[in-house]
Amino acid sequence: MGRLEGKIAVVTGGGSGLALEAARAFARDGATVGLLDRNGEAVAATAAEIGAAAFPLVCDVSDEASVEAAFDETRRRHGRLDVLYTCAAVQLIGEDAPVHLVDLDVWERTHQINLRGVFLTCKHGVRLMMESGDGGSIVNCGSPTGLTMSGAGWSAYGSSKAGVMGLTRIMAADYAPHGIRVNGIVPGSIVTGLTQKLYDDPEIRAQLTAQHPIGRVGAPRDMAGIAVFLASDESAFATGAHFFVDGGISVR
Numbered sequence: 001m002g003r004l005e006g007k008i009a010v011v012t013g014g015g016s017g018l019a020l021e022a023a024r025a026f027a028r029d030g031a032t033v034g035l036l037d038r039n040g041e042a043v044a045a046t047a048a049e050i051g052a053a054a055f056p057l058v059c060d061v062s063d064e065a066s067v068e069a070a071f072d073e074t075r076r077r078h079g080r081l082d083v084l085y086t087c088a089a090v091q092l093i094g095e096d097a098p099v100h101l102v103d104l105d106v107w108e109r110t111h112q113i114n115l116r117g118v119f120l121t122c123k124h125g126v127r128l129m130m131e132s133g134d135g136g137s138i139v140n141c142g143s144p145t146g147l148t149m150s151g152a153g154w155s156a157y158g159s160s161k162a163g164v165m166g167l168t169r170i171m172a173a174d175y176a177p178h179g180i181r182v183n184g185i186v187p188g189s190i191v192t193g194l195t196q197k198l199y200d201d202p203e204i205r206a207q208l209t210a211q212h213p214i215g216r217v218g219a220p221r222d223m224a225g226i227a228v229f230l231a232s233d234e235s236a237f238a239t240g241a242h243f244f245v246d247g248g249i250s251v252r
């Protein structure tokens with residue numbers, strides 16, 4: 001029997017990267033997974049690949065009406081929510097910068113998706129979780145640039161992630177009495193659509209690799225196991241914590 005047998009999950013950013021790989025892993029472990037992403041084509045392709053265990057939720061996480069509609073659709077289809085994994089985010093490479101150089105537009109686009117998006121998906125997701133009264137598990141994706149290592153040059157992105165990591169702890173305290181656990185994952189540098197521009201530059205690729213004591217950067221599959229663990233009842237005593245799966249970047 002899978003570790004997530006019978007659970008209904010929603011993963012945001014499910015069309016790509018960490019969330020896509022987590023969605024595959026959740027489905028393999030028995031969950032039914034809502035693939036929430038603004039990229040409809042990517043959602044359709046992933047839903048087709050995963051099959052009956054997946055359902056599409058085309059949604060912009062920065063738009064409350066769109067988020068509410070996605071969780072209404074989850075309620076209509078399955079009547080409950082057990083797991084929410086929030087990954088949808090942007091990192092505006094080439095536009096994010098030290099504070100004195102960041103355009104307000106770059107700041108706002110980043111925060112609207114990365115922080116407001118997590119707030120809105122948690123707001124409507126946790127409401128659906130509370131309706132069943134069976135508790136649940138929320139997992140928010142942070143970043144080393146947020147709180148645990150220098151995010152120099154990433155003013156908008158790093159501060160949005162610091163906000164997410166703070167919100168994770170606050171929500172853990174607020175929802176523990178409801179049996180809803182809230183934890184964070186802090187990945188190292190992972191090769192995905194988000195970071196591809198960085199990896200296209202051989203010099204930056206070498207620098208990023210050197211930052212990881214384990215000797216390589218990560219792949220989305222490196223992050224799937226921790227997501228399944230935190231989604232499952234195996235992590236029943238964990239809440240308000242951040243789990244580092246980062247190739248050792250935080251101990252350098």
Ligand SMILES: NC(=O)c1ccc[n+]([C@@H]2O[C@H](COP(=O)([O-])OP(=O)(O)OC[C@H]3O[C@@H](n4cnc5c(N)ncnc54)[C@H](O)[C@@H]3O)[C@@H](O)[C@H]2O)c1
Pocket residue numbers: 012013014015016017018019036037038039042059060061062086087088089090113117141142143144186187188189190191192193194195
């Ligand atoms: N890749 C890394 O090195 C790395 C490192 C640390 C943290 N993270 C975090 O991991 C998470 C996943 O990142 P990834 O690398 O898999 O990124 P990715 O770019 O591969 O996937 C992000 C997904 O989010 C979706 N998305 C973006 N804006 C959206 C919106 N407004 N509404 C709905 N969906 C939207 C995109 O369409 C995309 O499918 C993010 O929260 C990111 O900050 C990534």
